[in-house]
Amino acid sequence: MVATQQGGPMKNAKRTGHKVPVLPYVFLLPMMLSFIVFNLIPVFWSFGLSFTNYNLITPAHFVGGANYAHALFHSSLFWLAVRHTVWFVVAVPLGILISLSAAFLINALPWGQGLFRFIYYLPSALSSIAMGVLWAFLISFGSKSILSVVLHDIGFAAGLNFTGPGLFLVFVIFSGMLTGWGPGMVIFSAGLRGVNQEFYDAGKLDGAVGLKATWYITLPQIRLTLMYVVITGMIGSFQVFESLFVIGSLGTGQQFGPLNSGLTLVPLIYEKAFSYLQFGYSSAIAFLMLSVILVLTVLAMRYGQGGQALGK
Amino acid sequence: MANNVDSLRSSRPQANGQQEAAIRRRQNQRRKVFGRSVRYFWLYVIAILLACITAFPLVWLLITIFKPTYEIYQYPPTLFAKIYTLSNLRYVLSGTFLQPFFNTVYITVVTSILQVLVNGLAGYALAKHRFPGRTLIFYLFLSSMMIPFQIYLIPDFLIIKHLGLLDTRTSLIISWIGSAGSVFLIRQYMLGLPDSTLEAARLDGASEWRTFFQVVVPMATPVLGVVAIFSFFSQWNNLLMPLILIHSQSRYTLPLFLVFSPSSNPGQNMAAAFVTSIPPLIVFLLLQRYFSQGVALTGTGEQG
Numbered sequence: 350m351v352a353t354q355q356g357g358p359m360k361n362a363k364r365t366g367h368k369v370p371v372l373p374y375v376f377l378l379p380m381m382l383s384f385i386v387f388n389l390i391p392v393f394w395s396f397g398l399s400f401t402n403y404n405l406i407t408p409a410h411f412v413g414g415a416n417y418a419h420a421l422f423h424s425s426l427f428w429l430a431v432r433h434t435v436w437f438v439v440a441v442p443l444g445i446l447i448s449l450s451a452a453f454l455i456n457a458l459p460w461g462q463g464l465f466r467f468i469y470y471l472p473s474a475l476s477s478i479a480m481g482v483l484w485a486f487l488i489s490f491g492s493k494s495i496l497s498v499v500l501h502d503i504g505f506a507a508g509l510n511f512t513g514p515g516l517f518l519v520f521v522i523f524s525g526m527l528t529g530w531g532p533g534m535v536i537f538s539a540g541l542r543g544v545n546q547e548f549y550d551a552g553k554l555d556g557a558v559g560l561k562a563t564w565y566i567t568l569p570q571i572r573l574t575l576m577y578v579v580i581t582g583m584i585g586s587f588q589v590f591e592s593l594f595v596i597g598s599l600g601t602g603q604q605f606g607p608l609n610s611g612l613t614l615v616p617l618i619y620e621k622a623f624s625y626l627q628f629g630y631s632s633a634i635a636f637l638m639l640s641v642i643l644v645l646t647v648l649a650m651r652y653g654q655g656g657q658a659l660g661k
Numbered sequence: 662m663a664n665n666v667d668s669l670r671s672s673r674p675q676a677n678g679q680q681e682a683a684i685r686r687r688q689n690q691r692r693k694v695f696g697r698s699v700r701y702f703w704l705y706v707i708a709i710l711l712a713c714i715t716a717f718p719l720v721w722l723l724i725t726i727f728k729p730t731y732e733i734y735q736y737p738p739t740l741f742a743k744i745y746t747l748s749n750l751r752y753v754l755s756g757t758f759l760q761p762f763f764n765t766v767y768i769t770v771v772t773s774i775l776q777v778l779v780n781g782l783a784g785y786a787l788a789k790h791r792f793p794g795r796t797l798i799f800y801l802f803l804s805s806m807m808i809p810f811q812i813y814l815i816p817d818f819l820i821i822k823h824l825g826l827l828d829t830r831t832s833l834i835i836s837w838i839g840s841a842g843s844v845f846l847i848r849q850y851m852l853g854l855p856d857s858t859l860e861a862a863r864l865d866g867a868s869e870w871r872t873f874f875q876v877v878v879p880m881a882t883p884v885l886g887v888v889a890i891f892s893f894f895s896q897w898n899n900l901l902m903p904l905i906l907i908h909s910q911s912r913y914t915l916p917l918f919l920v921f922s923p924s925s926n927p928g929q930n931m932a933a934a935f936v937t938s939i940p941p942l943i944v945f946l947l948l949q950r951y952f953s954q955g956v957a958l959t960g961t962g963e964q965g
Contacts, residue, residue: 372869373790377798380783383839388805391816398815454708459701461708468712471719474945475938477898478916482934483722486927495721495738527715550682588809591900591916598920615811623905628815635812646807 399632406626416633427634429609430617433518437586437613444526445579448533456541473531481595484524488512488600512601514610521611525592533578540574541567580649584642590615614638725931726750733927749928753936760911761918768833768914769896775838776892777885784847785877789859802841818905832906837896843888850884851877886951893944
């Protein structure tokens with residue numbers, strides 16, 4: 350087996366003599382073109398831009414670290430966006446708790462697993478934009494919105510205004526959670542099925558049943574999956590954009606909610622670049638965001654392999 | 662062979678353990694039949710409650726489509742209407758909606774096909790060929806996966822502008838084809854394909870291209886399916902790229918259309934949102950098996 354594995358490609362190389370094989374490069378060419386033009390060059394270009402004051406109209410001038418300094422030390426808007434982003438990131442474990450609980454729940458059901466899994470997954474399988482349009486409809490008309498009335502009917506305070514600056518961000522976080530916990534549930538559900546039954550049998554002898562078994566047996570077993578999902582979820586929540594944009598535009602009439610109440614980092618990057626044409630400043634913010642995401646990504650990759658092995 | 666013997670050897674003590682466990686379980690079962698059915702009852706109560714919360718907005722969407730406008734605007738709002746109408750469905754059959762719909766179908770389908778082809782070939786080359794620079798290219802792709810897509814936003818816009826492709830559907834396609842993540846997934850999967858089969862095809866005189874299309878592609882269908890689904894979903898819901906690349910209303914995709922040209926009638930908007938959700942739903946239902954596999958492979962439901 351091992352011999353043929355190495356023999357295949359070697360033989361191929363032999364056939365073309367001492368020359369380097371051409372065909373693999375031909376196979377790679379379209380991807381490399383796309384990669385170089387839209388990924389590789391842009392990274393360096395963007396990094397370069399972040400040290401200039403380029404605005405699409407006048408030629409770029411080198412401004413050193415001024416863009417970074419402005420964001421970090423002089424811009425209250427940047428820190429507002431950071432705070433809002435942190436809200437989304439902090440909410441991730443809560444969403445994952447829902448996913449995990451639902452996975453436990455579903456795996457414990459004797460029948461109807463497929464049906465419930467389908468219903469829980471449904472919002473994630475639909476168009477995320479369409480879900481945003483729907484949420485915007487449900488909260489429009491402020492304190493007289495459909496959602497306010499329904500929530501009042503089931504016992505919440507009357508007249509909750511989700512289009513106001515107070516609740517807009519919280520609403521987008523919760524609506525995102527409600528529509529987005531399906532994939533996590535599927536991963537955990539598969540991970541839980543992979544936990545060896547013998548551990549539970551052994552645990553029972555030591556008195557580990559119910560929640561105790563969950564805490565001492567199940568969670569350690571799916572630890573890697575859990576870490577992986579938490580970290581990738583956090584990376585994703587750093588990049589939240591479309592729900593804020595869609596629900597903000599259609600539900601509140603302002604792109605990212607009233608009074609910047611839904612302004613996070615990516616909306617700030619978008620707005621600075623394409624509304625104010627501050628390409629340099631916008632790139633600087635993007636790289637500040639990248640530095641945090643890189644740390645999270647390295648963590649995700651460390652847990653990634655374990656997570657994948659268990660997730661399958 | 663050696664593996665088989667090993668597994669036989671190790672399975673013997675396991676069998677005993679399993680028998681004992683089964684006996685214990687049966688004893689427990691008798692004791693807990695009553696307790697268990699009560700527990701199941703509460704589990705189903707929670708499951709149904711959760712299903713209601715998840716389904717509530719969707720149910721409201723579906724019913725709103727069939728409400729006349731004045732019923733939608735009435736206060737306090739009610740879930741069910743006194744009169745139902747089909748007039749809102751006429752909107753999704755009008756040119757206003759169908760143009761962005763077919764724009765999106767065109768862009769999404771072409772992107773998905775090209776993504777599978779381009780990233781499939783690249784993944785195949787990286788998995789099954791040896792050539793100078795292979796490791797370098799692989800690590801280049803791998804490290805680019807760490808970089809959030811927003812970094813590319815401004816340069817991509819400038820490049821598309823320099824190429825003279827601003828405000829074209831082509832710009833949305835070409836900026837979305839290459840995906841390092843897809844190449845990575847495909848490569849990992851193809852590493853597991855047997856070399857002997859590929860070698861046999863080559864010995865039979867099949868060209869490399871024929872080997873790829875007639876031997877590799879059929880064997881790699883699961884991972885290619887995952888890539889196709891993810892690229893379909895990400896392009897269908899792509900908001901940011903059209904936002905910066907497209908200006909003319911005639912080239913709007915559905916996300917742009919839904920946000921920038923909403924009808925003044927919410928019933929029509931809900932109908933549009935519903936129809937927008939149908940193609941992803943069909944893809945999801947048809948390829949559900951690949952989908953959950955893909956979720957397990959990548960850890961996310963979006964953005965392959």
